Amino acid sequence: MRHWIVRHLGVFRLDQPSLWLKRLFLLSNTDELTELAHLKIKSRPEPLDWLAEKLGVVDKRSVRQWLLYLFIFPPGHAARTETSLWSTLLTLSVSLINLLFLTIEWIVQAGVRTLRWLGQQLLSFLPAVDHEALGRRLEGWLETPSFRKPLLLWLLVLLSIFFFWLIVTTPFTWFGQFLFLVCLWGTALFVQRIPGNLPALILIALSVLASCRYGWWRLTQTIPLDSGWETFLAICLLLAEIYTWLVLLLGYIQNAWPLKRHTSSLPLDTSLWPSVDVFIPTYNEPLKVLEPTVLAAKGIDWPSDKLNIYILDDGRRDEFRRFAKEAGVGYIIRPDNVHAKAGNLNHALKLTHGEYVAIFDCDHLPTNSFLRSTMGWFFKDKRCAMLQTPHHFFSPDTFERNLGTFRRVPNEGALFYGLIQDGNDFWNATFFCGSCAVLRRGPLEEVGGVAVETVTEDAHTALKLHRLGYTTAYINIPLAAGLATESLSSHIGQRIRWARGMAQIFRIDNPFLGKGLSFFQRICYSNAMLHFFYGIPRLIFLTAPLTYLYFEVHIISAAAAMLAVYVLPHMLQANLANAHIQGAHRHSFWAEVYESVLAWYIILPTALAIFNPKAGKFNVTAKGGLIEHSFFDWTISKPYIVLAALNIVGLTIGLVRFFFWNTFEMGTVLLNLTWTAYNLLILGAAIGVATEARQVRVSHRVSTNLLAALHFMDGSTRMCRTEDYSMTGLGLLLDREFELPVKERVWISLWYGEVECTFPARVIASHGNKLGVQFDNLSIEQEANLVQCTFARADAWRNWSNEQDVDRPLQSFKEIAIFGFKGYRSLWRNLVKGLTRQRQLVRS
Amino acid sequence: MFKIAIVSAAGGVGRSTLTASLAILLAQREIAVLALDFDPQNLLSTLFGSGEASLGGLLPDFLTKKEFGKSALVNSNGVACLPFGRANETSLVTFEQHLRAEPEWLSKCIAQIDYPSEAFLLIDTSRLPSLYARQAIVAADLVLAVLAPDARSLALLPAVEATLSRCAPGSQLIYVVNGLDSTRTLQNDLLARFRSTLQMRLSPYPVHRDEAIPRAVANRTNLQSLSPDSLVAHDLNGLLNWLLAGPASSLDGKV
């Protein structure tokens, strides 16, 4: 057993506890993990040996091999030629499991379809209502003068509090509670269709009501207090629930009224415009990544004597210095790398003098309208110290790539940049996000430059600015874009850093303590930080039903039906309210997937940061480059696989309990079974994300429809449109079929505004009316022009999410369910594939 | 009738080509159009598909005292063209004397033709300075000056401006670049120069140099049907849209 653990976790020194922690909770370093060779041991003939030989088990001491070869592994033909009873049996089990996957998938699909049909039938009975008109009427109603009287308002507030308390604390019978559920749900379904912010507030109120009522009931009536073990587990679950309840409430406050700021105009006289320094910090990124960013920054539409661009190279590379000279931009280096990016920025602050500082990570290309769209606010609001714009990604992130949801389902960042920042902005609590932002130099220097105490220097800097009474702003228009993290491991690494940094701030500069913040700013900051503590609660939810299914421990002491009628309104209302508020930025149930993938990995960093904010480095960001072959990331998915296995076993036991052992409390079993099944789906989706899909292109292609023209060598021309573009080539779409020889030289025209730019290129593919061309040795001016015509266009990212699907909770659930199954299927296939390879390796 | 004179200070920059192309485009959009060749070279009709330069035209009509516009031809695209007509040295001398004596001769003649009020009249001229161009400028509501993307056109820019302010100070003068080879940096730079000096008066659609134009003339077909998706076809469409939406729209109501 010990040997097994050691081998599989890579704990090579058993007596070193830190190593255990590291191996369990952190991503392992592949080069540290050395595969132990399987040795074939000569032994006396034994019945066990015979079986092992028949099955193909090589290492007889490996329990895993026995299990796998017995139940899962299809017998290979290379090993045996005679078809024995054994092998037929084994093949059977393999195809049986495959069949099982198919059936379950089909059943779920059918179930969702009937549910949707039922819903539509129900709706068709109700009278049609013009929700748009109602929304307008509601807004008008708010404006009426009767709402302006403070006395009336206070009276209303007091009354509402009284009724709220009454509703939350009055105990109902199960039937009463059921009626409560139906009433709330009906109201919410009606209100949900009215557009606008006021209905969102009504939905929030309903949700808070339902959740508080559930919370009150849970606290007062469902804690088993008599037995020690049970009570302990129950309290764990309760704490996890309180955490989610708190985050839910804080989130509602944070997003109650998203500000949705527009751009503000600049004075007509350009001599009044301030000078701006553009900082592009870089450390180890290749020049290929930095180059377009610098060229895009150079193209920013701003008086050229007031725009200074600096490359802040912490890698101190000659190649970069040469490029800076060639491109005509500043180049700043420093002797050491203390405090990483924050230190780099602070060093540059000392050497430059612009009134404003714009910061772009080296892979974020600004559009040419960046400053024109943002700087207006600094004129309008003299206290404004920082303006943030969204981080937009034109390549799919890991989730989008591995699940195939690019530009269809809002990605993980969409919620933060689409809603939360707008919500923060209303409370004057916009966070600085490290890139794609403009800061006023004065206030920044006043707080001592970019914060260096934590690893999320950006959020901490904003906090310091807020404490001094400065304002911040957010404009939700993508004015810069970059590449998303490439692999799951780098994604996790990045999130670990955020989680750790937020936990550090929470510990050393807690937003609830200290001076200078308004109450709501405190709430916004706290929610942002608390949010990263979801690790343990999420794990508790993923395993809670198992306590009953495995050990028959009742951690909620209530009848299943009662629990159902209490918990359902809580979940339903929260879902409906969130679908209304966040629908465009986060589809229902996706939060669960995003969190489950990270939950395991952020526990230790956050916990450690709380106990010892100065401790250790956790920067495990694995810089993945191209993913040349699809592969399954076994290392990272280990925790999900373990959790999934536990849940599968639980499900099986649960079925036995349902039919044989616990027939006296079928309701309870059913509830726990449903919960487990749901957990399994979410875990499946998480496993699916670990199947890294192939990514072949060196420079990512952005699909956009732009006007282009081809100039041929014989002097004729042809108009066309682009299908996609990148720094290296274009995909073109012609009106009619057109064959061109490969390698043919052409020139391509692209436009930005009225200005036409031409680029030499060669045909690399010609097929029907489609043409692929590759640029031919562009000069640096031509590259700058190319960036201007493509990535840096003012409207390049404007309508990016227009084609996104709208959020429909059922649809979303179905999608996640399918991803869940696909995840297991992929796990299964990769298991079989991996084992075949291993067996062949051992055999040879 | 919207009257547009197409002029240039340099020769061979594509006045006739633009006149013919715009006329054909207008006709395709079912807008009545008359192209008037006011250049003794008498070549405009060849750009509308006629095999050789027309014998009849406004000069012979003038000499024989026929009504102005009697010898207009209409091609299969529905474009009407009034050729200059064959001229010889002596007839030209007489004609030019008459023109010198009566600077508004063309204006008056045009006023006589009975044409729908929303129709377009495009007048091709010989290169400035010239009597013919001057008459056309006086007659026109809008003067479209053609520039080549070269140093010559840039140098001659003040001459065009001066002529216009002398002949018809009230008329609107706009510019278009023709024959642009955008793969040449020098030409792009010159275009940028034109843009910065002329600003809104320069058409945002420079007409590119394109083999499709001489090819269409050689094949006696029109450009739009020979290579509809060529860059130059796109440019001409853009130019016309710009004219109709901007400069030419202000002609509304003027008859």
Ligand SMILES: Nc1ncnc2c1ncn2[C@@H]1O[C@H](COP(=O)(O)OP(=O)(O)OP(=O)(O)O)[C@@H](O)[C@H]1O
């Ligand atoms: N955009 C273009 N692309 C290619 N060739 C062109 C273009 N425009 C004009 N040409 C060619 O240039 C030559 C001169 O054109 P055109 O006769 O229209 O000029 P013009 O200004 O009328 O000359 P002239 O001063 O002789 O009257 C013609 O052969 C024509 O085909």
Ligand SMILES: [Mg+2]
């Ligand atoms: Mg001519």
